[in-house]
Amino acid sequence: MTRPRVLLAAAVAALALALLQLPASAATGPSAPAPVAPRAHDLDSVATAWRASAPATVVVGRSARGRAIVATRQGRADAPYVLLVLGQMHGSEPRGRAVVDQVRRLAPPAQVQVWTISTMNPDGAAAGSRTNARGVDLNRNFPRGWVYRWTRPWFYPGRAPASEPETRAVMAFLDRLRPGLVVSLHQAFNSIDVGSGKSVLWAARLAAALGLPQRSVPCGTGPCTGTLTQWFNAGHPGVAITVELPRTVTTSRALAYARGILRVGARLAG
Numbered sequence: 001m002t003r004p005r006v007l008l009a010a011a012v013a014a015l016a017l018a019l020l021q022l023p024a025s026a027a028t029g030p031s032a033p034a035p036v037a038p039r040a041h042d043l044d045s046v047a048t049a050w051r052a053s054a055p056a057t058v059v060v061g062r063s064a065r066g067r068a069i070v071a072t073r074q075g076r077a078d079a080p081y082v083l084l085v086l087g088q089m090h091g092s093e094p095r096g097r098a099v100v101d102q103v104r105r106l107a108p109p110a111q112v113q114v115w116t117i118s119t120m121n122p123d124g125a126a127a128g129s130r131t132n133a134r135g136v137d138l139n140r141n142f143p144r145g146w147v148y149r150w151t152r153p154w155f156y157p158g159r160a161p162a163s164e165p166e167t168r169a170v171m172a173f174l175d176r177l178r179p180g181l182v183v184s185l186h187q188a189f190n191s192i193d194v195g196s197g198k199s200v201l202w203a204a205r206l207a208a209a210l211g212l213p214q215r216s217v218p219c220g221t222g223p224c225t226g227t228l229t230q231w232f233n234a235g236h237p238g239v240a241i242t243v244e245l246p247r248t249v250t251t252s253r254a255l256a257y258a259r260g261i262l263r264v265g266a267r268l269a270g
């Protein structure tokens with residue numbers, strides 16, 4: 001190689017090295033901003049703005065059979081604290097819906113907006129089945145800790161994380177709403193699930209207000225996987241707790257549970 005060619009090769013190599021060491025934004029031009037993960041504060045601001053303009057009734061999505069999944073708000077749209085009560089995830093567990101019916105008849109706590117979803121599984125409710133119309137246990141279908149494993153057909157987690165329209169609808173709504181407390185009603189273990197360490201304080205408050213014992217509720221025969229509470233607690237500042245009602249809940253008992261849930265919700269405001 002002649003001397004000029006050696007110099008040219010060295011210059012090209014130096015230029016290539018310099019380009020490699022430049023930050024990506026400089027190499028691709030100033031109009032290409034580097035991706036930045038959204039900060040919790042920004043997400044809260046977006047949620048506050050969304051809530052302030054949201055109607056009091058929102059269709060959050062549709063079931064596999066096309067039935068609407070509906071959320072309704074009580075209280076002011078600009079109330080700073082948010083409680084969500086989910087009446088039913090498993091269609092064979094109907095009494096949480098009776099508790100939601102009673103919540104909707106009561107005044108929300110001061111500074112708290114109370115959102116209720118009577119059922120996120122309207123197909124299962126119509127059929128009286130635990131699973132949705134596609135045979136999926138929605139409380140195994142959330143994308144946190146999801147595994148393709150089940151011990152009974154009614155625990156089938158779906159073919160993939162968040163494969164079900166009901167799961168995706170509730171995820172999108174919770175991401176948008178960012179409630180401080182989610183109470184997810186089930187039957188019939190007659191207890192407050194102590195769940196993760198994040199929920200200890202609120203589980204104790206719910207146990208006291210509802211008169212139900214705290215315990216770790218079993219998920220079939222193994223550890224819980226792909227549950228709503230796992231997903232929400234891992235990725236949101238709020239707390240989600242499973243409340244297992246007894247098998248029998250009279251109307252007066254449903255009213256007492258509704259009052260208890262709202263008393264606990266009032267604690268969001270301090």
Ligand SMILES: [Zn+2]
Binds near residue numbers: 093186187
């Ligand atoms: Zn259940």
